[in-house]
Amino acid sequence: MIAMGGQHGGAGESDASDVSLLAFVRETFEAADPMPEDLPERIRFAIALRELEAEVARVAPDSESELATRGDRESWTVTFDSESLTIMIRVDENPDGTARVDGWIAPPRAHPVEIRRSDNSMTVTADKLGRFVFGSVPRGMARLVVHPPAVASADGGHDASAAGEVAGGTAGRVAGGKDAPLAGGKAVITPTLTL
Amino acid sequence: MIAVGDGVTARGNEDRDDSRGRIASLAEAAREGHQDAIGELVTELTPVLWQVARAAGLSAPDAEDVVQTAWLSLMSHLDAIRTPASLTSWLVTTTRREAWRVRAAGRRQQPADGEWLQSIPDPGVGAEENVVLKDEHRRLRAAFRTLPQRCQELLRIVAFVPRPDYGAVAASLGMPRGSIGPTRSRCLARLRSALLNGEGGQP
Numbered sequence: 001m002i003a004m005g006g007q008h009g010g011a012g013e014s015d016a017s018d019v020s021l022l023a024f025v026r027e028t029f030e031a032a033d034p035m036p037e038d039l040p041e042r043i044r045f046a047i048a049l050r051e052l053e054a055e056v057a058r059v060a061p062d063s064e065s066e067l068a069t070r071g072d073r074e075s076w077t078v079t080f081d082s083e084s085l086t087i088m089i090r091v092d093e094n095p096d097g098t099a100r101v102d103g104w105i106a107p108p109r110a111h112p113v114e115i116r117r118s119d120n121s122m123t124v125t126a127d128k129l130g131r132f133v134f135g136s137v138p139r140g141m142a143r144l145v146v147h148p149p150a151v152a153s154a155d156g157g158h159d160a161s162a163a164g165e166v167a168g169g170t171a172g173r174v175a176g177g178k179d180a181p182l183a184g185g186k187a188v189i190t191p192t193l194t195l
Numbered sequence: 196m197i198a199v200g201d202g203v204t205a206r207g208n209e210d211r212d213d214s215r216g217r218i219a220s221l222a223e224a225a226r227e228g229h230q231d232a233i234g235e236l237v238t239e240l241t242p243v244l245w246q247v248a249r250a251a252g253l254s255a256p257d258a259e260d261v262v263q264t265a266w267l268s269l270m271s272h273l274d275a276i277r278t279p280a281s282l283t284s285w286l287v288t289t290t291r292r293e294a295w296r297v298r299a300a301g302r303r304q305q306p307a308d309g310e311w312l313q314s315i316p317d318p319g320v321g322a323e324e325n326v327v328l329k330d331e332h333r334r335l336r337a338a339f340r341t342l343p344q345r346c347q348e349l350l351r352i353v354a355f356v357p358r359p360d361y362g363a364v365a366a367s368l369g370m371p372r373g374s375i376g377p378t379r380s381r382c383l384a385r386l387r388s389a390l391l392n393g394e395g396g397q398p
Contacts, residue, residue: 022383
């Protein structure tokens with residue numbers, strides 16, 4: 001190990017040996033006190049979500065043991081509670097290794113539902129019974145964001161697909177124009193899940 | 196762990212200067228609002244912020260919170276940060292300040308001064324598989340613990356930043372700009388001599 005040499009002691013240490021000793025200090029700390037591997041990912045998440053005015057849902061008490069013991073099971077369910085909504089999801093493994101997410105929202109309304117990751121997101125819209133499906137989702141960390149349903153304008157011009165385009169950053173804020181979807185409350189966001 | 200270590204040992208000044216140039220262009224893009232650039236900055240700079248928070252004596256969960264808080268407050272201050280060096284400096288300063296605040300508040304733990312030295316944990320059994328390397332790391336940790344606290348914090352932080360950013364780090368450690376190089380050398384000399392003398396009490 002370069003840094004352990006240190007043969008030429010005294011005041012006249014070459015810069016090169018300082019550099020290699022410092023590299024060894026770094027290496028030792030990386031081994032002894034490693035940064036949690038997923039910390040940068042979680043920070044990116046927090047940054048991506050910082051502008052979203054959202055109510056944070058909690059894992060329902062009944063679901064905690066389910067989450068803790070899910071291990072590598074192919075199918076698991078979890079329920080989240082927030083002040084305004086209950087969200088239940090079932091995650092199944094597709095044959096190609098991706099995940100299928102079936103969800104139910106109560107009380108049932110046509111909420112846009114988003115699976116958000118640090119670098120991308122996908123959105124579907126729940127049906128009138130509060131059901132939604134993501135047929136194929138890459139594995140990994142994600143959070144579920146349930147946006148307020150768009151309120152149909154007087155002529156009924158807003159359908160569910162338009163609501164699906166509500167941008168995360170503006171959800172929950174009252175929009176001005178008469179055609180803009182009116183916010184029916186805050187978005188609800190779940191804690192990070194590993195799909 | 197071992198692979199990472201070897202890579203780092205092989206890393207020279209040039210690589211680290213490259214890393215600085217990279218941080219410079221990422222910082223520029225981040226100021227213009229590119230999310231990807233921010234994401235990459237998080238990858239590049241979170242490891243040093245982790246060391247800053249841990250060197251301040253925080254528990255791992257507190258260190259995670261503090262590092263995340265620093266990044267989130269950076270997002271509200273991006274406009275005010277003019278150079279890449281000041282970006283690193285801003286993050287280090289904010290992390291350190293927040294770490295001391297959390298530590299003083301003693302929310303989850305408040306190590307007495309003597310316990311500070313234990314903030315370099317011994318890795319768990321089996322954490323390092325390479326026996327020779329493990330022994331060298333153990334010797335370095337033992338020698339490191341004999342250094343004055345100031346030296347420990349300084350070395351632990353400068354080990355994780357590109358050298359041209361030392362000036363920025365000096366400011367965040369409350370040291371005069373020009374003194375960081377000599378202090379670093381002095382601290383490294385003490386570390387080297389502690390290593391040679393087998394200090395730390397291990398045969």
